[in-house]
Amino acid sequence: MSEEIKKVIIIGSGPAGLTAAIYAARADLKPVVIAGLTFGGQLMLTTEVENFPGFREGIMGPDLMNNMVAQAERFGAEIIYEDATAVDFSKKPFKVQVGEKQYLSESIIIATGASSLWLGLPSEEKFRGKGVSSCATCDGFFFRDKEIIVVGGGDAAMEEALYLTKFVKKVTLLNRSEKLRASKIMADRALANPKITILYNTEVDEFLGTDHLTGAKLKNNVTGEISELAVEGAFIAIGHKPNTEIFHGKIDLDAKGYIVPTDGTKTNVNGVFVAGDVRDFRYRQAVTAAGMGCMASLDAEKYLHMDQG
Amino acid sequence: MYDVIIIGAGVAGFTAALFASRRGLKTLVIGKDVAGQANSTDTIQNYPGLAEIGGFELVKSIREQAESFGAEFIQAEVSKVRNAADSFVLTAYNHQYKAQSLILAYGKTPRDLGVAGEDELKGKGVSYCATCDAPLYKGKTVAIVGIGDVAADAGLLCTKYAHKVYILSKTDKFLANAWLNKALFKKKNVELMPFVEIQQILGESQVTGMQLRNLKTGQSSKLLVDGVFVELGYVVNSQIVENIVKLDEQAQVMINADQSTSQPGIFACGDATNRPYKQAAISAGEGAAAALACYDWLMRKTGQIGLTSDWTEIKKVK
Numbered sequence: 001m002s003e004e005i006k007k008v009i010i011i012g013s014g015p016a017g018l019t020a021a022i023y024a025a026r027a028d029l030k031p032v033v034i035a036g037l038t039f040g041g042q043l044m045l046t047t048e049v050e051n052f053p054g055f056r057e058g059i060m061g062p063d064l065m066n067n068m069v070a071q072a073e074r075f076g077a078e079i080i081y082e083d084a085t086a087v088d089f090s091k092k093p094f095k096v097q098v099g100e101k102q103y104l105s106e107s108i109i110i111a112t113g114a115s116s117l118w119l120g121l122p123s124e125e126k127f128r129g130k131g132v133s134s135c136a137t138c139d140g141f142f143f144r145d146k147e148i149i150v151v152g153g154g155d156a157a158m159e160e161a162l163y164l165t166k167f168v169k170k171v172t173l174l175n176r177s178e179k180l181r182a183s184k185i186m187a188d189r190a191l192a193n194p195k196i197t198i199l200y201n202t203e204v205d206e207f208l209g210t211d212h213l214t215g216a217k218l219k220n221n222v223t224g225e226i227s228e229l230a231v232e233g234a235f236i237a238i239g240h241k242p243n244t245e246i247f248h249g250k251i252d253l254d255a256k257g258y259i260v261p262t263d264g265t266k267t268n269v270n271g272v273f274v275a276g277d278v279r280d281f282r283y284r285q286a287v288t289a290a291g292m293g294c295m296a297s298l299d300a301e302k303y304l305h306m307d308q309g
Numbered sequence: 310m311y312d313v314i315i316i317g318a319g320v321a322g323f324t325a326a327l328f329a330s331r332r333g334l335k336t337l338v339i340g341k342d343v344a345g346q347a348n349s350t351d352t353i354q355n356y357p358g359l360a361e362i363g364g365f366e367l368v369k370s371i372r373e374q375a376e377s378f379g380a381e382f383i384q385a386e387v388s389k390v391r392n393a394a395d396s397f398v399l400t401a402y403n404h405q406y407k408a409q410s411l412i413l414a415y416g417k418t419p420r421d422l423g424v425a426g427e428d429e430l431k432g433k434g435v436s437y438c439a440t441c442d443a444p445l446y447k448g449k450t451v452a453i454v455g456i457g458d459v460a461a462d463a464g465l466l467c468t469k470y471a472h473k474v475y476i477l478s479k480t481d482k483f484l485a486n487a488w489l490n491k492a493l494f495k496k497k498n499v500e501l502m503p504f505v506e507i508q509q510i511l512g513e514s515q516v517t518g519m520q521l522r523n524l525k526t527g528q529s530s531k532l533l534v535d536g537v538f539v540e541l542g543y544v545v546n547s548q549i550v551e552n553i554v555k556l557d558e559q560a561q562v563m564i565n566a567d568q569s570t571s572q573p574g575i576f577a578c579g580d581a582t583n584r585p586y587k588q589a590a591i592s593a594g595e596g597a598a599a600a601l602a603c604y605d606w607l608m609r610k611t612g613q614i615g616l617t618s619d620w621t622e623i624k625k626v627k
Contacts, residue, residue, distance in 0.1 A: 019357040019590055026355055028487035051331055053324040053593045054359055054367050056374040067358045074360070075488070141331070159616070166333050189613075264585075282567075282616060283598050287324065290357045291594015298586045 009105040014041020015286045016276025017111035018068035019293030025075035034084045040065035041113045047129040107300045112243040114277040123207040131213025136160040148233035157237035158186040165195040173198045265296040311337045317414035321579025324596030326375035332604045336380040413577040417543030426510035434516025439463035446471045455540030461485035463540045468496040568599035
């Protein structure tokens with residue numbers, strides 16, 4: 001096996017990873033991006049992105065990510081469309097295992113992002129980006145004056161439901177148990193909002209429609225009763241999880257598994273940097289991730305200069 | 310009364326406006342000149358998602374995007390910011406504007422070289438904006454003062470027009486990033502003049518040359534040029550808020566991780582902050598974060614719901 005030591009390996013290929021790649025490549029660091037079998041991150045699951053600055057007409061999420069890949073490659077980034085399966089940060093050079101192959105690098109940028117938790121219904125997958133969404137901030141605007149459902153009973157679900165009331169005609173919030181798990185203050189606000197109706201002990205059995213979502217089949221999990229509700233949008237707000245399975249025990253994570261930045265994009269391992277949703281559970285925007293990716297690359301560049309004197 | 314007024318009309322300011330207006334905030338952007346520092350870059354190749362775009366064009370696009378969601382823009386220079394009890398009051402060209410919160414995004418202004426002749430010949434051959442002025446030097450000779458990325462960008466652009474481009478450095482080093490460095494010195498009409506100090510910019514009604522001193526030999530010489538591009542980076546002009554928010558020794562606005570400043574209700578983003586790196590992508594990211602932090606602050610202040618995440622307590626574990 002060739003044991004060439006790379007200057008920087010970027011794990012992940014959403015806006016954070018690819019912006020880091022664009023910058024690292026322009027700085028002649030010849031970055032290797034472990035993009036994953038499904039590259040591009042969460043934006044690949046969206047349709048039109050209206051809030052990425054610079055695209056006044058909006059851009060389709062997958063198009064935006066393809067643009068970034070082309071841009072990174074143009075400056076000399078190497079993109080590997082496989083998953084990183086293990087890492088070793090215990091000594092330098094750092095090791096990244098990609099299936100059978102092992103890569104060595106002087107520095108690492110972790111940008112593996114986060115995944116929305118989904119219900120896991122086949123019909124949910126069918127209507128993703130066609131009425132079913134996991135991001136009210138991204139997609140709320142499309143549902144002006146429409147009727148929608150929000151699935152979830154935590155603070156995030158309340159926030160999404162309340163936020164969406166600015167646009168939509170009616171929100172039906174589906175809570176799986178008989179009590180909301182959200183904090184009292186959040187629950188009270190949702191309960192007080194005239195646009196929000198809460199159905200307890202209720203789950204989605206199936207999403208309905210042909211090309212686009214037109215309704216949902218609901219199931220009361222106490223009585224077993226099935227009913228249908230006509231809606232054009234469904235927001236799944238049952239939480240996110242950071243994609244940090246391979247980093248457990250290798251780097252500081254918080255209780256939910258997000259990577260803990262120390263200063264800027266630095267982590268507790270000198271030479272390992274972090275950007276994007278894998279560390280940001282608050283803003284979670286494509287452009288904030290991109291900005292952090294840029295910073296991580298500049299931080300890595302500085303680290304490499306210092307490390308080499 | 311606006312929910313938020315954003316001071317500065319560059320990438321950071323209009324991105325903040327985009328996110329604030331999308332959150333339903335009544336948003337006003339006040340800026341002296343549209344585009345700010347991005348104006349000084351002819352083509353940006355490292356803004357994610359756009360293979361190549363002019364700095365001005367990028368900002369114009371973000372501005373239109375923000376306006377499409379209801380943000381307003383006024384071209385004016387803010388001369389005063391007052392922290393009233395329940396709001397911030399801004400003065401710009403004798404008008405007053407009130408807002409519940411502010412986002413500072415006024416960026417930087419070019420640094421002067423500080424030699425004789427510079428002031429007198431500004432706009433008469435002495436320029437701080439290669440994007441704006443390089444095309445004026447078709448077939449002529451220009452000098453670039455500066456050794457960083459902005460100088461390299463300016464130099465590269467000048468090579469497209471000028472017959473000859475001198476790069477002046479006090480040492481023999483050129484500190485732009487590797488990619489730019491390579492691209493610049495590949496050009497046949499570029500020449501690095503090492504170990505020189507500029508003593509004076511010469512000319513009556515128009516730049517005719519420069520008086521130089523060689524730092525190794527001490528010898529003085531004259532270099533005939535038609536234009537001088539001063540590309541020494543930028544300084545922050547924070548006078549309007551110097552008594553309201555905490556600044557660092559370079560007058561940059563000191564920010565916390567969430568873009569808040571020392572003054573509740575004032576947020577900052579982009580090149581005016583004390584973050585070390587100055588890039589359009591970072592400005593955009595910070596603009597979005599500042600707007601969301603501002604939204605959170607405004608909501609919580611009035612007992613409404615701000616941003617929430619899936620949980621509130623974060624414990625660090627190994």
